[in-house]
Structures are given as C-alpha cells and as structure tokens.
Amino acid sequence: MQPLQRGYKRWFPGLSLIKTYKASWVHRDIFAGFVLATMLVPVGIAYAVASGLPGIYGLYATIVPLLVYALLGPSRILVLGPDSSLTAIILAVVLSNADGDPVKALTLAGMMAIVAGLLCLFAGITRLGFVTDLLSKPIRYGYMNGIAITVMISQLPKLFGLPASTEGPLISLYKTVTSVIRLQANWMTLAVGLLTIFIILLSKPYKRLPGLLIAVLVVSVIVGYFDLSSTHQVMILGSIPQGLPHFSIPWIEASDVVPVLMGGFAIALVSLADTSILSRSYAVRHGGYVDQNQEMIALGAANIATGFFQGFAVSSSSSRTPIAQVAGAQTQVTGLIGAFVVSLFLIVAPDSLKYLPDSALAAVVLIAAWSLFEVSDLKRIYRIQKGEFWLSMFCFAAVVTFGVITGITLAIIVAIIDFLWQSWRPHFAILGRVDGIKGYHDITRYQNAKQIPGLLLFRWDAALFFANAELFQQKLLAAVAASQSPVKWVVVAAEPITNVDVTASDTVGDLIKILKQSKIKLHFSEMKDPVKDKIKKYGLFDQIGNDAFFPTVGAAVKKFIETHSIEWKDWEDR
Incomplete structure (x- = not known):
C-alpha cells in the first residue's frame, strides 16, 4: 500500500509511483x-x-x-x-x-x-x-x-x-x-x-x-x-464485435430517470462498502x-x-x-x-x-x-447477539422478497433506525460502591453494591439530544423516587455524554426546577470541556452553578460526605 501523499500525489497516486517504481x-x-x-x-x-x-x-x-x-x-x-x-x-x-x-x-x-x-x-x-x-x-x-x-x-x-x-x-x-x-x-x-x-x-x-x-x-x-x-x-x-470502446453519452428517457437514480444509488452503496472493506483489509x-x-x-x-x-x-x-x-x-x-x-x-x-x-x-x-x-461469521453473531443476527436475516429476506434495489433501500432504512434506536434508548445505570473494587458500578450488575445515603449517582451512556432527553428526565426522576433514602444530591456521571443539544439543554433546565421543588440539587461529574462549553452557550451553566461540576465521581462523593452529616465508611478507609 502506498504511504499517505500530499499535493497532486494525493489526487494522482499513480504518478508518484513512477518515481518509486523498481x-x-x-x-x-x-x-x-x-x-x-x-x-x-x-x-x-x-x-x-x-x-x-x-x-x-x-x-x-x-x-x-x-x-x-x-x-x-x-x-x-x-x-x-x-x-x-x-x-x-x-x-x-x-x-x-x-x-x-x-x-x-x-x-x-x-x-x-x-x-x-x-x-x-x-x-x-x-x-x-x-x-x-x-x-x-x-x-x-x-x-x-x-x-x-x-x-x-x-x-x-x-x-x-x-x-x-x-x-x-x-x-x-x-x-x-x-x-x-x-x-x-x-x-x-x-x-x-x-x-x-x-x-x-x-x-x-x-x-x-x-x-x-x-x-x-x-x-x-x-x-x-x-x-x-x-x-x-x-x-x-x-x-x-472487433475493436475497442468509444466515447458515447448514454442518454436516457425521462421515464427512466427514477429507476436509474435508484439503481445508481444502490450500486454506489454496495461498491463503496465492498471497496472500502477490501482495500482496508489489504492495507492491514x-x-x-x-x-x-x-x-x-x-x-x-x-x-x-x-x-x-x-x-x-x-x-x-x-x-x-x-x-x-x-x-x-x-x-x-x-x-x-x-x-x-x-x-x-x-x-x-x-x-x-x-x-x-x-x-x-x-x-x-x-x-x-x-x-x-x-455463513460462518453469522453463526458467531447468532451465538453472541441474536438481535443483530435477526436484523441480518430481515435484510436478507427483504432483498430476496422485494428485489435488490427495494431490499437494499429497506436495509438502509433498518440500519438508520437501528443506529438511532441505540441513541434513543441508551443504557443507563445507578451507581454504587462495591467492596474491594475501585470506582462506582452499576447496582444491577453488582448485587452487593452500596449506595451512599442521600446521594444518587446516575450514569447516562449516550449523547443527550432531542430524541432521548425526555427519557433521560423520566429515568432520573424514577431513580430518585425509587431511592431507599431521601435524595439530597443527584450526581450525573457524564463522561459518556459526548454532546448536549438545545432541546436536551432545555429539558435539563426543567429537571433542575423539578428537583429544586423537592430540595434536591443536580450535579455533574467527569463532563468533557467541549460539552461544558455548549452548556455555557445555552445559558445552562449559570443555572446549574459552577460548584455543581466535579472532575470525578469520587470528588463529588467526597464533597457530598463533607457537606452532609452522613454515616458512611468506605472500604478503602477501613
């Protein structure tokens, strides 16, 4: 494979080969x-x-x-x-x-x-x-x-x-x-x-x-x-016929424009995917x-x-x-x-x-x-992720049943829906402390995880945007309501949150007001600077307060324990 080129060599890699040909x-x-x-x-x-x-x-x-x-x-x-x-x-x-x-x-x-x-x-x-x-x-x-x-x-x-x-x-x-x-x-x-x-x-x-x-x-x-x-x-x-090809403009009729465009789009998709995969595999x-x-x-x-x-x-x-x-x-x-x-x-x-x-x-x-x-890799996918296997079977059936162009179009639609679904309904977790393990972990996966009384640690594993903002609010409020002790602080572990849009920002603003009515303060930990910059641009930063942002979950927990009379002994302090 040729190394990364610049200038005309980048656009015409074949010309640069002339100088290096052995x-x-x-x-x-x-x-x-x-x-x-x-x-x-x-x-x-x-x-x-x-x-x-x-x-x-x-x-x-x-x-x-x-x-x-x-x-x-x-x-x-x-x-x-x-x-x-x-x-x-x-x-x-x-x-x-x-x-x-x-x-x-x-x-x-x-x-x-x-x-x-x-x-x-x-x-x-x-x-x-x-x-x-x-x-x-x-x-x-x-x-x-x-x-x-x-x-x-x-x-x-x-x-x-x-x-x-x-x-x-x-x-x-x-x-x-x-x-x-x-x-x-x-x-x-x-x-x-x-x-x-x-x-x-x-x-x-x-x-x-x-x-x-x-x-x-x-x-x-x-x-x-x-x-x-x-x-x-x-x-x-x-x-x-004897002879070489000659230049010819393939003029089509107006009635053929739509099927040609659809066919061209399907060809571009398949050839792009095939060529990308094959060239990458040979490069590696x-x-x-x-x-x-x-x-x-x-x-x-x-x-x-x-x-x-x-x-x-x-x-x-x-x-x-x-x-x-x-x-x-x-x-x-x-x-x-x-x-x-x-x-x-x-x-x-x-x-x-x-x-x-x-x-x-x-x-x-x-x-x-x-x-x-x-077939062989599909068997592996079936073993480890049956949902994706059946998604593959749907695309297969669509192409065979409705024809290649319609089938590929349906496959693209399914791909987009699948991609958006992962963001619409992302994973979230309530975090707790597990003896002998550093950090804070999902309490549904660690049955012996302990929660700090009065503190709810909530992690959202996706960007926060218009399609999932309402769900974010619902799940967080449901976690507050289900807490075994009255919640005083909510700390959102925000490291997985890579973006916040205007709709999500407004939803967070509404969430702050709802929590304030119950005398609960909203905090964030591990939020990336570019995301924090967007929050400032939206005018949400002042509403949350500078003191509500912490570099780590541990720092937020330490501050909560210092400012509240909480009976809590961490396993690392014993």
Whole structure:
C-alpha cells in the first residue's frame, strides 16, 4: 500500500509511483497481468450477460476502470471491474425498463454507472467515506447474502436452458423449478454448465492455474466441435464485435430517470462498502495505509469513465484481486497489463470464444455469487447477539422478497433506525460502591453494591439530544423516587455524554426546577470541556452553578460526605 501523499500525489497516486517504481517489479507485474487477463475475459463477459447486456460490454467495463484506477487508485494491489455483487442491481433495472432492446439496456446501465460514479466522487471529495461504516456488519451480511441468492436464482434459467424470467427472485425460482419438474429443461445445456463448474472447482486448489479460462475453453471446444448449438439447441455467446470502446453519452428517457437514480444509488452503496472493506483489509495485511476518501474518488472516476465508454458499473473485485496478488503483482502496472491483454484480445481474436455457451457463463456467475455468501461469521453473531443476527436475516429476506434495489433501500432504512434506536434508548445505570473494587458500578450488575445515603449517582451512556432527553428526565426522576433514602444530591456521571443539544439543554433546565421543588440539587461529574462549553452557550451553566461540576465521581462523593452529616465508611478507609 502506498504511504499517505500530499499535493497532486494525493489526487494522482499513480504518478508518484513512477518515481518509486523498481526494476525488479517489472517481470512480476507483467506475469501477474497476463495471469489476471486469463480471468478478466471470461468473467467480464459472464458478468455482462448476467447483467442483461451483450458480453462485449463486459470487456469494455474491464479495460476502462483498470486504466483509470491505475492513475487515481491509492491501492497498489486492488483490481476494479464488473462484479457479481452489482449484476443483480443492474439486471433489475435493465429487465424492467429496456424491453429487450440491447441498445437501451446499455444506455440504462451506462447512466447507472455515471450516477453511481458521481455519488462515489462526491463522497470522496467531501470526505464522506465514513458513511459506509453506518452499515453494520450484520446488515452488510444480510443484503450481500440476499444479493448472492438473487444472482444465483437469476442464472438458474440459463443453466437449465430455460427462458429468463422478468419477475422477482421468488417468482423466477418458482418458474424455474416448475419447468424442471415438467422436464422442460435442456439437459445438454445443463451438462455443459455442470462441466464448467466441475473444472473450475477442480482447479481451485491450484492458485496460479487459470482454471476459469481452462473451463470456458474446454466447454467452448466441446460445443463447437460437436455443434451442440445446432444439434441440442445449446445457446452460445456468438461473435463479439472487433475493436475497442468509444466515447458515447448514454442518454436516457425521462421515464427512466427514477429507476436509474435508484439503481445508481444502490450500486454506489454496495461498491463503496465492498471497496472500502477490501482495500482496508489489504492495507492491514501489507502494513500500509490507504486513504479511503481517495479510494472513493478513484472508484467514482472509474465508474464515470466506464459509463461514458460503453461499459456498466464496476466495483473492487474480491476474486480477481487475490489472483493478482498470488500471481506476484507489485503495483497497478499489473492492471495496465491486464487491460492491454484484454484490448489485444478484442482487436486480434474476438471470435475465439464465439462457441462459449450461456450455461458456462451462468456457471461462472453462480460460483462468483456463491463466494459472496457469509455463513460462518453469522453463526458467531447468532451465538453472541441474536438481535443483530435477526436484523441480518430481515435484510436478507427483504432483498430476496422485494428485489435488490427495494431490499437494499429497506436495509438502509433498518440500519438508520437501528443506529438511532441505540441513541434513543441508551443504557443507563445507578451507581454504587462495591467492596474491594475501585470506582462506582452499576447496582444491577453488582448485587452487593452500596449506595451512599442521600446521594444518587446516575450514569447516562449516550449523547443527550432531542430524541432521548425526555427519557433521560423520566429515568432520573424514577431513580430518585425509587431511592431507599431521601435524595439530597443527584450526581450525573457524564463522561459518556459526548454532546448536549438545545432541546436536551432545555429539558435539563426543567429537571433542575423539578428537583429544586423537592430540595434536591443536580450535579455533574467527569463532563468533557467541549460539552461544558455548549452548556455555557445555552445559558445552562449559570443555572446549574459552577460548584455543581466535579472532575470525578469520587470528588463529588467526597464533597457530598463533607457537606452532609452522613454515616458512611468506605472500604478503602477501613
């Protein structure tokens, strides 16, 4: 990973690499680039077809982002391109709005890439890369598992040689299963697809072996030699146009604006989360640093460029990045070599895969989608926090039931609600003194904790703001009412309180008045200076009184004991 840069080097990390590039890296990057290309071609074609587009556009969407990321990308190892996690989103918009027209399908996909790119670019420039952190791990697992099953369901008709369904995942699955039961499947098409899966899985243990390329070449030769497309109606890729992508503005119709915007937003969210996680994991692994905001800028620029050059949305690849690493990639020169080889393929031998069967492409996507599943960590989450596990299951069910875009939207809403709920209903505690343990602790967790007569120690474990201010007041007054001895002082242990807004300040002012009627004084301990500054700005500081603030809970307790005739002997004083 590249170190933190300044000036133009920060915006164009690829330029700074030129000065530091070592001669010993050349042969490694070239070799890794050729190895990577063996995977880029079949995967690019497969993801294009899975997205409802002609295969050629998957190769265009492979070349362009590799070139852009080599210039703007902060990671020396990350590979960008078409990704299985995005195919279901693109397909959902394309199937619903393209009406079977491949030109319109490309226009919709290209504009979604541009929308997603602009959102990513905005997130990076405004330094909003942290936004993806709001999606908790269980929620990410939920929608990614939902995307994985949706992608797999969308590929089953191709695997069985059946017509594709334009309905949602569940209806599509029902139609596929029904057709198979009625023996309407093309069994030769299925056999070719299963053979592809078998070869790919067989080559998995051999990291440097281009198993994917071997699989598609083998089945292409078989289909072409035995003319299975004619004798058994095995659908094939057909001829790929020769030449490189050209600049084109994907103009869409007014009726397509809303679905494209929704699709672009969903793509931006998924690609931001995936790229952020993958780049961070490689940064940690290699002991380096990756600027997440620059990562967003590079991802955004790559998507915008791809949308204008006859491609569709791209993301980081969790399957091709490890291939580049295992092959010995040192820098983004590997990506440049990969892009060059793919370009050479388009110029010299575009028809070499004309007999590639659709079921083989479906097999490639099925294996990729399978790798998106996360089960083992969900088992751990179920053991330690069942609530978060079921939250993940809800997001999974939403994507599978309502489709990818709607499902992801629901997942975002659930994430926001879950985030706000933690602040709306935070943990609070009444504190007491436990013999033999320093400090003051929650009396519900320490049954032998003792409370100082006349003193209520109350801890609030969250920022104090409009949504929870009323609850703060209710719980504190309830604690006063439930006290075993008449309360004279209330001390709020305020270290966890990181902010107080205007509404909360007014609520605290009301609380002071209520407590005064019962001759109870409100105090605060361990309050942070920035929070105290806000209280002063609100005019609440004078109302509370300077002498009501203490640096520690212990100092507040000591002052209370000194100013009141209390029979209390602390265990440390015995």
